[in-house]
Structure formats: C-alpha cells, structure tokens
Amino acid sequence: MLQSGDAVVLYSVVFGLVLLGTRSPVWSCGLAISVYLFLAVFKFPQVPDSRARQVLSRGTGVASGLGRASSIAHRGGGHDAPENTIAAIRQASENGAEGVELDLEFSSDGVPILMHDDTVDRTTNGSGPLGQISFSELSKLDAAAKHRLREKFAGERIPTLEEAVEECIKLQLSIYFDVKGHPDQAAVALGDLYRKHPVLYNSSIVCSFEPKVIYRMRQTDPEVVTALTHRPWSMSRRGDGTPHFASPWKHQWMTLLDILLDWAHHHLLWKLCGISAFLIQKDFVSPDYVQYWAKRGVQVVAWTVNKDVEKQYYQEVLQVNYITDSLVEDCEPHY
Template sequence: MNSMFMNIAHRGASQYAPENTMAAFYKSLEMGANGLETDLRKSKDGVIILHHDEQLERTTNGTGRPSDYTWKQLQMLDAGSWFSEMYRGERLVSFDTFLYVFGGKPIHLALEMKESGIENEVIQILKEHEELMEKVTITSFDFEILQTIRQRHDSVRLGHLVRQWDEEHLKRLQEIGVIQICPPAETVTPEGVRLLKQHGFEVRAWKVVNESMMKHCLRSGVDGMTINYPDKLNDALQSNVYNL
C-alpha cells in the first residue's frame, strides 16, 4: 500500500464539499485522492461517528456535543448547508457506514481519534473488518490513546500527530510500534524528513495551507499529505512540478 505517495483527503475534499460527509469523500476520490482522512467521536448511545469538533455548531445545525445525542438524533442534523446551499441535507456519517462504503476500495484510511474512551469500540469495529487492517492508520495527538490502541491490537498501523519532536519522543513511539509521524507542513524540512525516515518512520504532513506549502513538502521528501484539495496534489504529482 505504501509504495505510492499518500494523497489523503483531509475530512474528504473539504475545500470543495462539507467536511466529513459522503459528498466530500466521494468528491475526493473523483479528484484523484488515494486515501481518506476522518475523525472519530462517539454518540450518547455509543455509536462511533465521523466529526471533528468537540461541538456541533460549526458544521451542523445542532448545538452541544455529539455525545449529548443518540445516533438517531444526530442523523436528523443538517451537516451540509453551513458550507453551501447546494449541500443542504448532507448528514453525519457513522464509522460503520464509512467502512462499508469505502473499506473495499484500494485506498488508505486515516482515522484520527478525537477523544479517549472510544478505543475499544473502534478496535472492535475494525476487527470485524480484519481485511482492512493494512489500509488503516489510526492517528492521534494523544500518546496515551495510541498506547491503548496498541494494547487492544498488536499490529494495526499507528501514526502520531506532532507539532514538534525529538530523539526521546521518537524512541517512545518506536516502543509501541508507531510507524508514521505526522508533522504540520510549516515545520517540515528535508533534513527532518530524512532523519525520521532513517528512524524507520513514514512522514505524512498536515495543515498544508496552500500550494506553495504543498510543493515545499513534496520537495522535502514526505511520503504523503493530508490535504483539503487532493486535485491540486494529484496534478502536482502527475506533472512533477515540484521538481522545477
């Protein structure tokens, strides 16, 4: 899976469609993404859902936390019209549905754990789709969440979202079998990428805010990016413009 550059659509093609909706995921694959990134949280009745923020307000017409509502209640929310009228009626997506629709495709699935306490449920669902394990990378900013995931499953791919790192940090990650480091694009350097690869890590950049930053990351030798506009990254990869 990992010989090819990872063009991973950040919450789907979130530049062009409301994030973490089926519309955004479908659009990203049409635009040449070979992976989907999404965020996992839990409803009041224990359903794992795709939602980034702690609160519902920014991307739905709901209020409060997802965990304040049952999945049936969350399904009633409009998760599209905040982005544009064209997407009115887009719904929140459950993790089960996401895996059912996209799990059979030859793409990467990057799953960011947005809260602790959902590790058991996430691993249980993934165990029901054991054939997906080589495609899935579970990521978090929280080292303890990654530790817990490793205790629940001895081989699922783990990635650590970092804002900075040092040798001691890398050693701790290696001890629990983390294989991917995800630094923000603005901190990426060719030297840093080379060092991380020498330690055996894949490097996937995030917060790629513009095409200039995208090309900088490509020149720096990263293995992939989480990006809002996978079409532009696809074009750059096809044309090798970052080598100019």
C-alpha cells in the same frame, strides 16, 4: 529500533534531571535504569516495515521506488465537500485522493461517528456538545449547513464510522483514523471494525495527538498500523500561531510543557507506542527531518498542505505523503 543517539539523549536527560534534583548519583543511575527497563518491558514493536509501507504507500508508486507521494483528503476534503461526510469521501475519490483522513467521535449513546469537534455547532444546523446528543438526534442534522457549498450538499447527514469505512473500502481509499480522544471506547470500536473488515490492516492507520490513544490501540490489536500526530507549540498556541492564554504566566508555563512534549514525542513516546508514521504540521518538515524519522523506521506525513506549490515540493522533493483540505484548488487551512 531505538537509535543509539536517542538512547544516549534519553538516559542522559533522565540522569541529569535526577542528579540536579537529588544530587545523588545512585538515584540518578537507578532512575535511568528504571526507564530502560520500562521501555524494554512495555514498549510495542513496530509492525513489519513491509506492511507499514503497504498502508502508507497504498495507491502510489512509493513502495515500488517510483517516489510518488499520496494525497490524503483532510476530514474527507473539508474544502471540497462538507467535512467528515459520505459526500466528502466520494468527492475526494472523484478528485483523485489516494486516501482520506477521518475524525472519530462518539454520540451520547456511544455510537462511533465522524466529527472533528466535540460540539455540532461549527458544521451543522444543530447546537450542543456531542456528549449530550444521541445518534438518533444527530442523524437529523444537516452536516452541510455551514459549508461554503451548502446548497450543493444540502441534507448531507453525519455518518457512522462503519458507514464511512464501508464507503472507503468500496472506493479503495486508504483511511487515516484520527481519534480525538476516548482511548478505551475508540480502541474497542476500531478493534471491532478491523475484525469485521480485515482489509483495513493493509489499508488504514490509526492516528492521534494523544499517545494514550495509540498505546491503547496497540494493546487492543498490536497488528494495527499506528501514528502519532504532533504540532509543536500546540499547548501554548493555536493553529494560526496566536496564544491560547491571555495570562503571560500561563502562556510561559504551557510553552515549557510544549518543549517537554516535543522532546518526549521525538525521544520516548514514538518508541513506547511502536508507531510506523509521524504526522507533523507542515511548517516543521524538512529533508533533514524526514531523514531523522527514516533512520527510525518511521515515515513522515505532513499536514495541512493546501497550496499547489507546496504539494509539488512534498511530491517531488520530500516524497512524503501529505494531508490536504482540497484536491482541486488552493485554500486556507481548516484548523
């Protein structure tokens, strides 16, 4: 339910901005009421809290009150094995992960596959954008070619989404589907998978940086547990904090958009999409932040938590799930 504080902030901001722009109380009231009606008509309700907790607490003691957080292998655990591969999923299970985060992309001929980037250059021995490479060509690439343990995992191939899901089901791992884009295509592909494997309703969650992806997924199947992913300042700065743009004017403009996006995530988009979890970059998580979302029926998941001391903090103090690149040792984050 939209908290009273959220409602006051949301409608006050709409009223104030329109009043500044038009100097008309009538227009300001009209737009604020329109936003209220839009949310009332088009927002999706959250899935039942009991089922969301079942998904997010799968394999842990959180649901029974024991307060143990889940460790989720980022891209299958990209430090411990080649990211987004069957080998990574198996290695994550062996290393004690409760779940895996997997990136959904598509080949040029529309086959759903696991891949983080929109090109194959960084992780394979191939080159070029995914949108120009068929699955038959992708299946010939070595997905371990650029990995630090390339010799151990030589010849590992890019898996289809279905192959990865079937492996996760077999190993009883929860799945965080990170959808990189293609809202319509992704919703169809995931919708088909949920119908084919109903166990996913209680063992997986669909996540994305793009609210349109999550909204489209809820339209396709409102029973799917979903989450928004967010990193403050993501439009103006890279993951390591360096600016995206050399132009000071463009940097300032993107910084302003970052502020607006952050506000929208916390006061509007989460409600519109009816999310059950909020995936946030670890540097912005605190006890107060966890409580902010808990009051809204939303669980926080932190990423990417790669130091043992940080993992202990999330497990013992915050008691929230965290996504990590490695289950076995400290490492630098994979951006």
